[in-house]
Amino acid sequence: MKIGIFADAQECASVASEIIIDLFADDPTSVLGVATGSTPEPTYQMLRQAHQAGRFSLAKGQAFALDEYVGIPSDHPERYRNMLLRNLVENDATGLLDENLHTPDSEHPDPQVAAAEYEAKIAAIGGVSLQILGIGTDGHIGFNEPGTSLTEVTHVDYLMEQTRIDNARFFDHQIDQVPTQCITQGLGTIMSAKRILLLATGKQKAEAVKEICEGSVSAFWPGSILQMHRQATVLLDEDAASHLQLADYYRQRWALQQG
Ligand code: PGA
16 A cells, blocks of 8 residues: 655645546546545546646546445436536536446446446446545445445445435435435455555544554455555545554655655
């Protein structure tokens, strides 16, 4: 795991966006795994700016979402497909075409079938080149809540109460408006991405960051599985890094690695 610690969320986003821009400069047909939630939004904004400046394009690429709510109306602004359309597709945001943005089918009459189809679609394209991730305060990545199998594939699951509390801010602070069910890439699916880029910012993430980076690999803190990935990079702001025991060493090593 490479761990980079930066002054603030903007600096994390700047580093993340340059990694993604380099990837698509090397291979414009790459497959980007896209996370939702608020953490990646500054990165998406920088990708849009780079697209406007002619330095970046997803026109030949594909994007796969990590997860989607089940039972959310198709026109709901918090439906993850809609969030990703706004950030990456609409008004030629990044060049990504609507048909090349793939999200689990939350309206499928049988969500289990939708989950299996989504897993097959990721496999058929040859897997994700680089997966962007956020982290939940309970350590989830995607919607893989504590106790999920560490090798699970895309599946239907239920949100923890803590996650629904955390996400209520997107639903007018009404927890009963937050869906209870989701389709999510499993930890096994996420681990099959060639490269992982996890972003975490803010004090509220400090405990989860400490556990996934320095704790034991355990289904109790699902993001800890990333310790088993050969190409996982974790980008943190000072607040999210504030519980790390070896923060100084990570800073030195990052500087040497960039060096
Ligand atoms: P956030 O969510 O980026 O909105 O904090 C992260 C997550 O739940 O994975």
